[in-house]
Amino acid sequence: MNLKKLIGDKGENLIAKQYRKNGYKIISRNFSCRLGELDIVAQKGNTVAVVEVKTRKNADFAQASAFVDYKKQNRIRNTAMLFMQENNLMDCNIRFDVAEVYTENKTINIIEAAF
Numbered sequence: 001m002n003l004k005k006l007i008g009d010k011g012e013n014l015i016a017k018q019y020r021k022n023g024y025k026i027i028s029r030n031f032s033c034r035l036g037e038l039d040i041v042a043q044k045g046n047t048v049a050v051v052e053v054k055t056r057k058n059a060d061f062a063q064a065s066a067f068v069d070y071k072k073q074n075r076i077r078n079t080a081m082l083f084m085q086e087n088n089l090m091d092c093n094i095r096f097d098v099a100e101v102y103t104e105n106k107t108i109n110i111i112e113a114a115f
Contacts, residue, residue, distance in 0.1 A: 011055030011101035012039055014108055018099075024049065028083065036079040040099075048092045049112075050080045055101040064100035065111055073115045 016026050024042035031038040040051040052072070054064035068076075076096060084090055098114040101107075 007103065008053070008055050011099075011103075012053045014101055015051060015053050015099040015110070016040055016042075018108060018110065019049070019051070027087070031079070031083055033079060033082055035082055036075040038076065038079055038083060041080075041083060043089075043092070046092050047095060048084065048089055049095045049097050050076060050083075051097045051099050051110075052076055052114075053099045053101065055103065058102055058104040064102070065098045065109075065114065068098050068114070 012029065016029065019040065019042040020026060022044075024044045026040060027043050027048075028038065028041040031041060038050055039053040040049075042049045042051060052068050054067055056064045073096070080094060080096070084092070084094065095113050096115050098111045100109040100111070102109075
């Protein structure tokens with residue numbers, strides 16, 4: 001496994017742990033289909049949070065969330081709709097979050113309803 005993948009997995013693990021701590025159940029990790037991939041799908045009550053995780057060393061160049069551009073957002077939306085249909089979750093409210101993980105100073109920032 002390459003270093004970039006290991007760092008990304010570590011970031012996703014930290015974010016999943018934070019969502020669980022906040023009362024969410026992780027219902028999927030790394031869901032993948034022809035439309036794209038979802039890093040984390042978490043549910044709390046009637047709300048499903050689709051979480052895009054961005055792990056970076058620091059924010060010197062740009063905030064990690066800046067890398068979730070319009071094209072990426074559309075891919076996530078389309079993939080999420082397929083996931084919701086396949087898992088009988090169409091009656092739930094959906095929210096798209098972006099989670100930033102910075103390894104240098106060991107901080108996380110979760111942006112709820114980012115798009």
